[in-house]
Amino acid sequence: MTDNPPGLDLAKLQAYLGTGPLRAELIQGGRSNLTYRVTDGTERWVLRRPPLGHVLATAHDMGREFRVLSALHGSPVPVPRPVRLTEDPEVIGAPFYLMEFVDGTAHRDSAALAALGPQRVRALADRLVDTLVDLHAIDPADVGLADFGRPEGFLARQVRRWGKQLDASRSREVPGIDELRARLAETLPDSPAPTLVHGDYRLDNVLVGPDDRIVAVLDWEMSTLGDPLTDLGLLVMYTELAEQFDGVIPGVALAPGFPGSAELIARYAAGSGREVSSVAWYVAFASFKLAVVLEGIHFRFQQGGTVGADFDRIGDLVPAFVQHGLNALKEH
Incomplete structure (x- = not known):
């Protein structure tokens, strides 16, 4: 302090x-x-x-x-x-x-998470998915959020919005990022019924109590009403990229017992009852969104507007997110 x-x-x-x-x-x-x-x-x-x-x-x-x-x-x-x-x-x-202030642990380190043991890690990951299912089951009107977003045309608007964010933070050429942006716009899936969307849902954005229960979901800055599968796609993307970016982004999915992306998707589908066959598009969109976010942070770092450590490494991550998005679209 x-x-x-x-x-x-x-x-x-x-x-x-x-x-x-x-x-x-x-x-x-x-x-x-x-x-x-x-x-x-x-x-x-x-x-x-x-x-x-x-x-x-x-x-x-x-x-x-x-x-x-x-x-x-x-x-x-x-x-x-x-x-x-x-x-x-x-x-x-x-x-x-x-x-x-809520007492709890935000798990960002795979080694620390692994110390819980495979069974506890698996149970915690299951609770992470189940909490997302609970979020998407809330009727926004019941909690006073009926006007919190514009669900109609959500995905098309999101691709445009993040494209504009990219344009606002351009300071260099990023190979493939404009191709990813265009292909996302050309291959929009049909959205399920809209829900409240967190926008950045992953294990290190929740606090976990000593009993391994989730005691708080944090970081709602990107929340809105829209397509719930955008949250699932982001969670899957972080899981798939955990090994490549371990030590730079939270690599918790590397802890023994943490389920793979297919298991996460299956548990969400079973709990929510939603069709998830187009999840690859949502993984690609999550990759694009994170590439844009990181490019914006890289822009601020260059201007001296960041506080904290490791911001000098952020710009190097962007091309890999772009490539992951392009690869995911091949499966869509």
């Missing part, structure tokens, strides 16, 4: 909240919004704010994240209790929100 973490003015935050002296630390692991653990010595919170520097239009909306937490708190999908949203950038220099 420190009195002066990067990107957070604790004196201004303390004055705004009317608390005693605050201390905070940047929580490492995220590559997008900045996340801090904050305490006044008695209470503990987590604060989320947009990244420094270059910020893509429509991204990093604190209000959307806070609204989802408020809607889902108390639902079958565990989330931290939302505390306060402040959209006035004058308070700390950017919009932010506070949520309760």
Whole structure:
């Protein structure tokens, strides 16, 4: 803990909240919004704010994240209790929100996860899929999120949106990325009925309690109403790329007992009752989306707008995500 973490003015935050002296630390692991653990010595919170520097239009909306937490708190999908949203950038220099601090482990390291043993790893992976099924089973209207997105034409709009995000972050040529973008637009599958979509669902975006239960789903910055198979495609993509990117992205799928992509897909299909024969397209789309996200982070790194370690390696990952997407489309 420190009195002066990067990107957070604790004196201004303390004055705004009317608390005693605050201390905070940047929580490492995220590559997008900045996340801090904050305490006044008695209470503990987590604060989320947009990244420094270059910020893509429509991204990093604190209000959307806070609204989802408020809607889902108390639902079958565990989330931290939302505390306060402040959209006035004058308070700390950017919009932010506070949520309760939840004790739990975000598993990012395959070796640490492997220490649980194959049976516990398998059970945890099954719970990860089952929680996604629970999320997609929630009627958005029942939790006040009927207007949270525009499901009609979702996939076509998503491909266009991420293409525009790519254009906004171009600083170099990335072989194959425009081909992937075009082929995704040309081969859109028919979407199932829309649901609430997390947008970045994977094991290191949930907190796990000491009993191996999922105690909180985090990082809702990309959430919307849309095609639920986009969440499944992303989870499958991370599983398939775990070995290639171990040590750079979370390689938890390498832990003995973690199911392969086919098993993840089968469990989701059984739990949700959805048709999943076109999942390869969704894996390709997830690869494109992550390539664009990483290219945006690479852009910010070049401008000196990143906080934390290892950002110098992000740009090197982009071509491999592009190639994985192109390979997946061959199966669609």
